Amino acid sequence: MTSLAEENYLKAIYKLHEKNGGMVSTSALAETLEVSAASVTDFIKKMAVKKLVAYEKSRGVRLTDTGKFIAISIIRKHRLWEVWLVSKLGFKWDEVHDIAEQLEHVTSEELIENLDKHLGYPKADPHGDLIPDARGRFAKTSSKPLLEYPAGSKVKLTGVENHSNSFLQYLTKNQLSLGDEIMVEAIEEFDETFHVKINKKHQKLLSREVVKNLLVVPL
Amino acid sequence: MTSLAEENYLKAIYKLHEKNGGMVSTSALAETLEVSAASVTDFIKKMAVKKLVAYEKSRGVRLTDTGKFIAISIIRKHRLWEVWLVSKLGFKWDEVHDIAEQLEHVTSEELIENLDKHLGYPKADPHGDLIPDARGRFAKTSSKPLLEYPAGSKVKLTGVENHSNSFLQYLTKNQLSLGDEIMVEAIEEFDETFHVKINKKHQKLLSREVVKNLLVVPL
DNA sequence: ATATAAAATTAGGCTAACCTAAAAATACTT
DNA sequence: AAGTATTTTTAGGTTAGCCTAATTTTATAT
Numbered sequence: 464m465t466s467l468a469e470e471n472y473l474k475a476i477y478k479l480h481e482k483n484g485g486m487v488s489t490s491a492l493a494e495t496l497e498v499s500a501a502s503v504t505d506f507i508k509k510m511a512v513k514k515l516v517a518y519e520k521s522r523g524v525r526l527t528d529t530g531k532f533i534a535i536s537i538i539r540k541h542r543l544w545e546v547w548l549v550s551k552l553g554f555k556w557d558e559v560h561d562i563a564e565q566l567e568h569v570t571s572e573e574l575i576e577n578l579d580k581h582l583g584y585p586k587a588d589p590h591g592d593l594i595p596d597a598r599g600r601f602a603k604t605s606s607k608p609l610l611e612y613p614a615g616s617k618v619k620l621t622g623v624e625n626h627s628n629s630f631l632q633y634l635t636k637n638q639l640s641l642g643d644e645i646m647v648e649a650i651e652e653f654d655e656t657f658h659v660k661i662n663k664k665h666q667k668l669l670s671r672e673v674v675k676n677l678l679v680v681p682l
Numbered sequence: 683m684t685s686l687a688e689e690n691y692l693k694a695i696y697k698l699h700e701k702n703g704g705m706v707s708t709s710a711l712a713e714t715l716e717v718s719a720a721s722v723t724d725f726i727k728k729m730a731v732k733k734l735v736a737y738e739k740s741r742g743v744r745l746t747d748t749g750k751f752i753a754i755s756i757i758r759k760h761r762l763w764e765v766w767l768v769s770k771l772g773f774k775w776d777e778v779h780d781i782a783e784q785l786e787h788v789t790s791e792e793l794i795e796n797l798d799k800h801l802g803y804p805k806a807d808p809h810g811d812l813i814p815d816a817r818g819r820f821a822k823t824s825s826k827p828l829l830e831y832p833a834g835s836k837v838k839l840t841g842v843e844n845h846s847n848s849f850l851q852y853l854t855k856n857q858l859s860l861g862d863e864i865m866v867e868a869i870e871e872f873d874e875t876f877h878v879k880i881n882k883k884h885q886k887l888l889s890r891e892v893v894k895n896l897l898v899v900p901l
Numbered sequence: 902a903t904a905t906a907a908a909a910t911t912a913g914g915c916t917a918a919c920c921t922a923a924a925a926a927t928a929c930t931t
Numbered sequence: 932a933a934g935t936a937t938t939t940t941t942a943g944g945t946t947a948g949c950c951t952a953a954t955t956t957t958a959t960a961t
Contacts, residue, residue: 468948489909502949504910509947521909521956551770552796562790569784577771687918708939721919723940728917740926740939 465515467568470537471496472506473515476526477534486523535599541567542588543578549589550582556589557631572597590631591622591641591678605681609645609657609674616647618679625676637667645679684734686787689756690715691725692734695745696753705742754818760786761807762797768808769801775808776850791816809850810841810860810897824900828864828876828893835866837898844895856886863901 465473475495479487489507493500511518515530526534544566548559576597579585586602587593595601606621620643623630634640639661648666649658655671669677684692694714698706708726712719730737734749745753763785767778795816798804805821806812814820825840839862842849853859858880867885868877874890888896 466947490907498948499950500909501911501951506948548793552793552800554792554796558792562788562793565788565790566785569781569788571781571784573773573777574767574771574781577773581771685917709937717918718920719939720921720941725918 465533468506469510469513469515470533470568472510473526473530473534474537476516476524477531477538480525486519486525488523492524532599535595535601536597537567539595539597539599540569540575542592542594543575543582543585545588545590546582546585546594547578550585555635557628557635559589560626587622587641589641590626591620606678609647609669609677609679610655610671612647612679612681614647614650617682618645618647619643619682620645620677621680622678623676624678630676633673638665639667639677644682645677684752687725688729688732688734689752689787691729692745692749692753693756695735695743696750696757699744705738705744707742711743751818754814754820755816756786758814758816758818759788759794761811761813762794762801762804764807764809765801765804765813766797769804774854776847776854778808779845806841806860808860809845810839825897828866828888828896828898829874829890831866831898831900833866833869836901837864837866838862838901839864839896840899841897842895843897849895852892857884858886858896864896864898 472492475492476487479491479495483491489500489503492503492507496503507516507518507524510516510530511524514527515533516524516526518524541563544563545559548554548562549556554562579597585594591606593601593604604621608624609618609620612618620639620641622641623634644662646660646663647657648660650656651658655674657669657671657674658666659669660666691711694711695706698710698714702710708719708722711726712722715722726735726737726743729735729749730743733746734752735743735745737743760782763782764778767773767781768775773781798816804813810825812820812823823840827843828837828839831837839858839860841860842853863881865879865882866876867879869875870877874893876888876890876893877885878888879885
């Protein structure tokens, strides 16, 4: 069995690898888990004995297949719970993270499969993050930051890169929701501000920082 | 904040007090929590410092008002989750205990209030146990074991005293469900076997052991 | 290539929640 | 009321997961 601490390490290693690639450093883990580097060194050595990670002294860790599968199944649980919290319990998308963080550690395969069914087998969580299937596989997606699209593009908002409450609340306040159609009318050469039209109706100005964090697919 | 261990102690003390009244003994706690008596002594002393229990050396513990409130709110959470598991996720009543045991420790007032609403403010869990309100108050009930009723009584099945899987499965197999009407046609003087009619249709024989564990209200 | 800075590890310690074995307190039996 | 049995407590110890301070290793800059 994997302990709570182990699960959190696995998830953190998985996410840091997603973000930066390659091995995950002790300091990066210490930072995201908010523990000392010494604790991390200690802990990952024990995880290596359990074959959850491959550890190369002073160089970092990577997940083993087992570790990776467990990490993904925690992410699966987290995202399914987030869907539930928003679609069934009426929470807003900026309110669900901490609760899902607790729920994701509940262990019952049957529970998760029944939850998945209850939710209608959703493909993505409320932030547009893909939900892996029970075998740990993710669907492929072609979503990229809106920033990478040229003027004239017509796209659909499918997710957000940044999950901070302030960003989510900014989007809510500005009536931007997943599924919205975004037409790029012009881009300021100077500061990369985007002039867009949302759902063929509202015109808006989006800063570089915003469009960098909006994930979209071509329409 | 109360730790997982503290919550489990509080719940155990609450339930043992319900069952036996008076102070709860070290050995009874050790038994239900499956830890050594020495560990219990140790732990309840710490809980006493935190004012979760009143501890009288060598005599036992009782809950303080704070401890009692926390215990009841854990029971509230447990029962609400059980309702959810059965009514929304399709679990059977003999499958939900262990999962609810994990879910009950998730901390978010808002989550529980939203769950309560989502479930339509249920009054009882799938075993007929009453669900306390957010302020820790239980509705009054007049339910008693069927064993205490004389021949000729007409009652409604509202709960079970015994929550063991084997008993729950026995009831399922014999098509006895909460809400059923039970008419006591006769009682064997010799062994207190009950001759009953269920929902005005099926005749059944229920052993003393069974009727002792069926909670009913008069009709 | 050497000096310095940064990152990682080692060494030694802490706390929460458990344990066993021995001692003390309480309860039971006659 | 005394002696035995049971329950509870005390004493001392373990493990998981964390800590700080000191040391070693790796990276960076001249």
